[in-house]
Amino acid sequence: MKTIFQLLKPQLLLLSALIAALISSCKTDELKYEDEPGIYIDKEKFIGIRDSATFSFAEKTSTLLLDTIYIPVKISGRASAKDRPVPLKTDPLLTTASAGIHYEIPETKIMANQITARVPVIVKRAADLKTKQLRIYLKMETNAEFPFLIGNTKTNSTFSGEPSSIYTSGYLIKLNDQLLKPDTWDVSGSWFRFFFGTYSAVKYKFIMDVTGRMVWGPGARFGADSPTSAQMYAYYAKLQNAMYEYEKANGPMIDETGNQVTFPKI
Template identity: 70%
Template structure:
């Protein structure tokens, strides 16, 4: 009798175990990550939480330009297009929608995980005397209900992410001459060829070279100059500064310091 009872107990426990496993598998099949979306700051070069843009560096005829914000989803791809819920945070924004900027409607295409949201920025007369701020943020939506607070860099240090990015992205723009965000970035040709930044020096650089579009670090992207061009610019600047000083004495910048260029 004990042996029969023992066998029945084993069979009973085995049946319970199989039922639990089946239930777990069913739950696993039902489980899905909630989809979310975030600004993909790994795609930016140099400063990754903000950018400064100046129409003063562009041709006088340019009245409208576009800044692209890369976004990426978390969770699974979808078989349908989904709208990117990128909006302006009005509490942190001084730019006026429709007057200074427009966020164009963008979708994550079916079976894709990334997109670029075009932000139109407009050259208005008031930008000659002020800088406006546009702070962009991702909102949750029916298609992207998961709110993502922080994202981490793909690169690691001692096994841990080397940086954590906060949500949101700030665009500062004006029609005044501004210091390029990547002037002092690692490997920047701005810093290597031109030295310490000042507005007077930068205006001199633009006037002598005739170049207003440099690209990040003056070396990244399709619009950036080549190293040969940079050496030519450098030679022109050193020569032009020498001629200026012969006629006027030292060129003094807005901080009271003499404008100079590095010795290469």
């Protein structure tokens, strides 16, 4: 009489063969992945909103005609012994800004033995940005050095074993010369929201007039361009005093929505 193992032995052998073939296939794919390098926008390096950003010349000094936005990029696979050009381009279907008039993307290379680089996107203060917000949609293309096209990427951090965020492959820069709401006003941890409260254009102009500060950085808190906490508390006190003087002379300040401009109690 045959045991259960003897009866199932042919099926077990077949299953073992299938598993071995699958493992072999995975190893082949991994080798192929390294042999076919790709390159992508490294959104882990961005702070705040990681798929887009707004750049406003209205927040800069009036004499600033050019500025640079740096886009971090990273390769898949191994470093190379030679320099490799970065194929960062604009998507013509999703871009409304004009090359040469509103922006330039100088040629940039991943240097030999490196796996990262920063691509400069030079933005220009054209006259039509006073009345328009234009779009620069960046994407990676393939080239001879990077033939593998990478789609969406996942964050390095995980939650319950799954990536905590998935990023799209492209990156949108919204370009204007108008006083618009910063993208990061309401993001988690934003000092805009904590110190200044609800956004309005009238309030934002008042803040910049009183503090004299035009560049705030993401969330007025993150990155090299952001103020320190001591500066933010000093700005807050200055704004409270300025609002008191304004209301004493003019009554309540009313914003573009018809609401009174106030600051939170902290």
